[in-house]
Amino acid sequence: MVKKNTEEQKRLDAHYSNREDWLHWGPYLSERQWGTVREDYSAEGNAWGYFTHDHARSRVYRWGEDGLAGFTDRYCNICFGLALWNGKDKILKERLYGLTGPEGNHGEDVKELYYYLENTPTHSYMKHLYKYPQKEFPYGELIKLNKNRTRQELEYELLDTGIFKKNEYFDIVTEYAKAGPEDMCIKISVTNRNSRAAELHVLPTLWVRNFWDFREMPFKPSITKTKTRKNPSVHIKHPYTGEYKFYFQKPDHLLFTENETNEEKLYLQPNDHPYKKDFFHNTVVKNDYRLSKKKQEGTKFAPHYKRKLKGGETVVFKLRLTKEEPKDAFDKNFDKVFEDRIRECAEFYDGIKSVENPEAKKIQRQAFAGLLWSKQYYNYEVEQWLKGDPKVSTPPKERRNGRNNNWRTLRNHDIHLMPDAWEYPWYAAWDSAFHCITMAYIDPDFAKKQLLLFTKEWYMAPNGQIPAYEWNFSDVNPPTQAFAALQIFKIERDSAGKSDIDFLKRIFNKLSLNFTWWVNQEDRKQNNVFQGGFLGLDNIGVFDRSSGIPGNAHLEQVDGTSWMALYCLNMLEISIKIALVDSSYEEMCTKYFGHFIFIAEALNKRSEEYEGIWDEKEGFFYDNLVFQDGTSQPIKVRSIVGMMSLVAVLHISQETLDRLPNFKYSVDWFRKYRMKNLKYMVIQEFSDESDLLLALVPKERLEILLQTMFDEKEFLSNQGIRSLSKIHEQTYTINIANISYDIKYEPAESESSMFGGNSNWRGPVWMPFNYLFTTALKEFRDYYGSALELEYPTGSGNIASLETIRKDLMSRLISIFQEDENGDRPVNALHKETYRDPHFKDLILFYEYFHGDNGRGIGASHQTGWTSLVANMIHEIY
Template structure:
């Protein structure tokens, strides 16, 4: 066994409760404005109710935001960087981007920043922000995107002139923990321009405002420390205790209160002038009389103004600690930083099996991004609906509006976010995929995170798991059981026996959720499921959640496939538990039986019922069923029809031998039920052998795999597309006199279904690709070299399934790799800039990728499920 690294020792100390290494972390959001939590409007227009323009002057209720920031786990005390280049109209305190309605493809952050390093206990973290030296192009970004249609690219900050001639600063923010309550901070600002340029650095410490909304026993404070000149303040907080904040000698100390500027926001008088935004006026107008008038407040910053020559670096050192230190920046400060950085390198070296240096760098940045996008998330729906004691009562319309039926939901946790700017709120199925990558770096967090969504303050009393804050009642694919198994297997690969107690906990809660699915989404009780949204946004010809044409019911292949997969996952979990607890053997039989009925319904074709398989075109299609019983197949060739391939399970012969009750049920099926099925779901069944369960019969599986591996359909040079390329010729269908259509769109969506920033009509999505690859692995483990397919289809190049899985993985990884000319496909739109010396090693992990050329599309920091590339690198490297 490899020697335990220092970071792994810290993880052990944390989870054994010897030391609370996770008390502090990168838990500060990157965007709190424009969220549902902060929306107290009558009409639910969150983007307009709390705007970016208001954010510098208006107090948040449910969290805080900043650049490269940290906080304690409940966001009581926050720290982040603020900057001014001498030209902007406001301080750069938070990242700018377009709201959903303003962006031509939905919400979109318009900044350049990168997560470079992070460890599971956040003992060392490194962040890079690139700050222009000229006026930040707020208006050009807004105006140009407003002009552009949905058939045009988003207008990004690299499309403006502000980074021309390298006229920008690289701002590196690093954190190192001396101990669990000693946070060392280093801000390094480098002038990349050929000219000398001024920069104002405001490392800002502030306290989240509770006192404006409810009573506190004592208001927190930040107070200048006596006898230290301009080098230290004292923080007192009734919830988290006292801290010392030390910093390099500053030219000025700025104090104010983290409170709303009522005059600017609401045109009403302020009770005092010390409001959240006074640092803006102080710096921009060079008038510090008000900001330096007090020596205490709830928002504070030391001020550093420097003129940097070309290539020059200025470093500011700071330290937030429980300890009282006479010399906080002695030789020990740099020694701790060096030690933690070395320990981080050792941790990732020990973790990563890839030998290639470029693959290691990609994997490390993917994992660093995942670690950075942890966020404190607070949302008590009942309080949000009713309002706070010291605030006006919210509009009555809210009591029947968004999320009003989720009064039991109370979020007060650290959660892995999809993207801390574009999606700074959890999405249930995103988080399940995140946990699979989390299992590589922090197994305990992965398990806790997955279990969190089944807690009684998350899961609804009826068993529904909340989807995401814009609509908790939307339906996301039920992938939690699948993720639990992936985590369990990853842990077993480390040599562990496997955490069966974890499986029990998640299984018991998911049994409630499974029942909710069955009762809610199989309205015809025929084991073919409707589902609705299912996370795939605009993949259909119409919005699958609302306004289904002809008052019909849409029987969805993906809804049914997800449920079949859910059945198999619950079956596999119950079998695993039953190996040590025989009481779960009956549950295995229950889920096996349910899977059989789903598979039968989906494949069936007789006088009583016709399933979703189309004999003419050899594909699974959604089916629109009208009230009179007639139906129309919706012949869209998409991953909706391919998801059936993911529902696979091999039951080992050793398992059948150890579980005679379950084995007896399988034999009963063979004798009494199998003969009635035209398309058997048990592919092969012989005493003493393994058994393969599959939603798709083998003959249909072979047909679907030909389409799956066809470069003219789903197989891209960069992975599996979400829509077949045959739809470059649009598919049209007329229903009740209305024409509906869909065409292959490899990148940005041209329809506003679900906001238009999410597109499943052609691009490559990492989580679905990963799901397919795991299914291919299951089939290979069962069939071995006996099954070989053409790769690609039509090439006459026969390969076994394991080799095919490796080749698809390599195509996905290639999205982030440099080619011989130094270009990464992900950066295709700005390839020249990313060949630059100070850009070439930086990688962004986008939400999804162009179906033909691999460039990044959608949210630019979607490190959540796109971090699965780290798993792919690990799997092909090991």
């Protein structure tokens, strides 16, 4: 099916053909800039403590800005966001609040209720909902109760405070509709959900990022009050963006200040003037407008509206940021822009694929919206960060040898699909690859550019390593980029009818460098069994696999080896697709074929010289500790680490082989002269006139592993594949070098302090790994067809095809977000009553991971990043 040429698609085409820059403005304003590594200039690298939420309203950021329901230009020069006050809080609600890593009993955690409702790829229409309590926001209660809870207890959430029980809150809907690439219409609709009247202050805030305190600029930007006939407005003058007008309806007050640090408040140093970043807080909360009347220009501005809303009443505020000078900024054409963009948004998503099931359609639309709202501006130049800026004090010398000091070539200044815009407001390389797979359905050009970005010289290290994430760029994330490149290529081919071989060439050439880095860095014994450390799976092992391996040993990892086998097959498949149109790449097919064979042989073989990591008796792959004296000890944890061996699989058709004679000759040579020396077949039943299946596990082991995966007593849950087998409800203990280590099945929040934070791989369901498993099943299905059927679930007596199993797995994952027979969604298991309310019922959050027994959402509450993969599954099922 080829996507329809809708109005939104025309805008995308105009943008990528460089006719109109429809992506200049978007939801790129960070949800959290404070508490990040890039804003941390402390000697000891205490990012959470150095720049806090309490500092954020009074202190200027160096590397970005943040705000509520905001938007900005792609380089974060001019920013817009909401500020609100309910008349009771001690501060304005200017940004989302949450707990730092040390404050939460399960790590960092945003403590707000907000939802991404709509967004289009060009951000021609965006819709955001924020629920603001009418009672005083319980900042202190949230900190105190979470800090006092143990890891065995649930997080204390905003809904648990009871502050929403009597509907004492405002629904605040922020909508953006672009009349043109440089003409943004804004509507803020506030509804009092309570039956009693309630007062609210609304400050739609416009400000410019502060560069002038850190570096030289052609001139300092300004926002100045202007005189117009019809609508009040301000004029923005900026050396990097040019000039804009910001129109608004008549307010109660005009507030101007400077986006500059309040030195007196933070450092007890005298200010040169009173108009600092937090001036609006002092003015509104203290109800003192005397100073505000004296200032008519600045670098931060807000029209201030004070409204008392009757019970159930809605008030609407209209604003417009534009390079144009309309006679009436809010005439009937203003409303028509919204009507048109809302209609075009629906047409665009129906044009991708019309999902008839209304429940599935609702889920998919919000998944796409969340992915797009997670686009954030990211700026971090490590060398400049280490040495500090010339116009401010020099950072402590300890920092020069601290975090990320060996990444001085890294210079990031781009828009990224963040994992979670509040809890993880920085990219993680393997997360980003999964994000791009879903993005390929709605904006494949952005997906390709995003993936290629990590291979640029200002990202990738000179040795070929791809940066992991800002807390430690040197950590090793799984190499998912080649896998994602193939998925993007196939999705664009199938949905848009375009086979972008140039993209495959570009990504292939750069990933060849990264592949070599992996081979050189992570194969310690040069035996094609790989390490890699935690590989994104945090606490899945009995100890931290990234450091301090017990017994002075090294760890041969099933997942490290499996990732490299998958990487090999992905590079092989990419080289095949390129070689079909460019024969010069055919030799690369042979290279990656050979490399895969070496890895598959190493993982599977048993001989007198080497003990493999497949346990014949238990039918499972286990990580293997290898000590300095050559002895080894398996770590018999049944987790998705062992299951990862299933994902390295590639089906190559006979027709493809016939079109690549040199590659076919190499495969045939291997079959005749090399394969007879292997006990385990890594080429499945291949003959001269047949398809070829390359798999890391031979068929007999495949069937054993799949029956384990589909066992509801082990990995299979009602909502997908668990990350750890349920057999570990009985704690597994191992003694290594006279020290005991253990692990047990934890289906929800982590009870382990390993890695800190809120991540848990000891039982919950994770969407990206389930996506990998269903993709692998498709490859096996294409090769075996009806020749391989399995009992599903294991022990049920029901025999099913691989395709039936694959679809059932996806249906189980989708069901996490679907209403059950009682009208409840599993994702909302802890707050069912709240989400039965008509004003909550259709609101869906896409969490980081999900309870291994009931599917409730856990971890980062807005990680629509890789959890948006559910949209891909809906695309296949409905």
